[in-house]
Amino acid sequence: MATVIDQVLIKLGENRTRRAQESTYRKNREQVARQFSRIRSQQSHVVVPPLSAFRQLPTMTVVQSTSSIESFEPESWVLNRLEVELGTWREKAREGLSATLGYPNWKTASTKILHPVDRVTACFLCKQCSKIPVRHRDNGCFDFGGACLHQCPLTKKEKRAKIPWKPEIFVKDGKVRI
Numbered sequence: 001m002a003t004v005i006d007q008v009l010i011k012l013g014e015n016r017t018r019r020a021q022e023s024t025y026r027k028n029r030e031q032v033a034r035q036f037s038r039i040r041s042q043q044s045h046v047v048v049p050p051l052s053a054f055r056q057l058p059t060m061t062v063v064q065s066t067s068s069i070e071s072f073e074p075e076s077w078v079l080n081r082l083e084v085e086l087g088t089w090r091e092k093a094r095e096g097l098s099a100t101l102g103y104p105n106w107k108t109a110s111t112k113i114l115h116p117v118d119r120v121t122a123c124f125l126c127k128q129c130s131k132i133p134v135r136h137r138d139n140g141c142f143d144f145g146g147a148c149l150h151q152c153p154l155t156k157k158e159k160r161a162k163i164p165w166k167p168e169i170f171v172k173d174g175k176v177r178i
Contacts, residue, residue: 021067028064029055035082047090047144050151053165057085093148096167097124117144123173128152128163141173 036054039046054060059081094117098106103116116122123141125132129152136146147170152163163169 024067025064028066032060032064035060039086046086047093047148048086049089049093050149050165052151053089056164057082057089059085090148093167094144097122097144097147097170100124100167100170101172124170125173126150126152126169127171128169140175142170 032055033051036048036051039048048054049057055064059078063078094115095105098104098116101116101122106116122144123139124143124147125141126147131153132140132142133146133150136142142150148165150170151165152169
């Protein structure tokens with residue numbers, strides 16, 4: 001009887017440990033989502049990736065996987081590192097979407113010439129879903145910020161294999177609606 005009781009107690013202890021880890025992971029993911037919302041609301045002009053890509057940034061991956069809950073303080077190293085990673089992500093998105101517009105490896109020394117993705121004529125459409133959110137419906141296409149935030153609405157079958165954000169899913173909209 002002692003061995004049966006011992007096995008049950010070990011199983012109970014493992015279950016408690018697992019539930020505590022799952023709870024911590026869920027709370028950390030909620031904090032990452034709150035930080036994402038905070039960045040979007042405080043800095044409306046700053047281009048950010050969709051939440052799924054934001055969660056995959058190296059710092060956010062570490063924050064989500066830690067066993068203790070870390071708070072996002074303004075002077076925290078997490079926010080400083082996050083700004084660097086977001087800047088890197090923006091540059092990769094800018095390069096990828098400018099190649100979509102027909103300007104691969106675009107560079108200029110002039111400060112008076114706008115980057116191709118920042119121009120009024122830079123319009124993108126999603127190849128996979130062809131959906132335009134209400135915010136961009138007047139234009140009929142995405143601008144750079146809208147393309148970066150775009151997350152394709154998925155069907156129930158596709159939810160298991162979530163499609164990551166890539167600049168390659170966008171095409172240039174030939175019918176610019178200015």
